[in-house]
Amino acid sequence: MKLFKCQVCNYIHTGNEAPERCPKCGAPREKFVELNEEETTKVVRSEFTNGLHMELYNILQEVEDISDAGIEDDLDPGCVAIFHKAKEQALLLRKMIVAELEIHMKKGKWGVE
Ligand SMILES: [Zn+2]
Structure with a gap:
């Protein structure tokens, strides 16, 4: 190939x-x-990392959905605090992933060079 x-x-x-x-x-x-x-080799290498980022991104999306369900369920303040924290962290990580992937694309690391 x-x-x-x-x-x-x-x-x-x-x-x-x-x-x-x-x-x-x-x-x-x-x-x-x-x-x-x-x-x-470089292209294959960066495609692998970018793939991991995308996988993580999707899992974080799930974390946010689970957290939303937990917040809505509203069993007690302790639980809700954890769900809020999880959501916050997942959102932050997703933003970081997007920023990092944008850098990769600018540097031509998205399947290029
Ligand atoms: Zn072209």
Whole structure:
């Protein structure tokens, strides 16, 4: 399997050859260059980390939903305090993940370079 990068928009294509047109920016096949082994390793590496971020993000979304249910249930102040705290932390972590992924994208770490 090979990786090809669009030199116009940095889109990465996976396959045996470059696509006819870039699905992201529409650039023709000639604009694609094949990544070398070192570059390919970097892309695979950052895709793995980004995938973990997304997984964590989804779990945190669940934590927020559970916390909302707990807050609504309102059994006693001790329980509600924990649910509020959990929600607060989950929200903070989700914001941090989004910020980090934005940095990755700017640095070209979202499946590029
Ligand atoms: Zn492109």
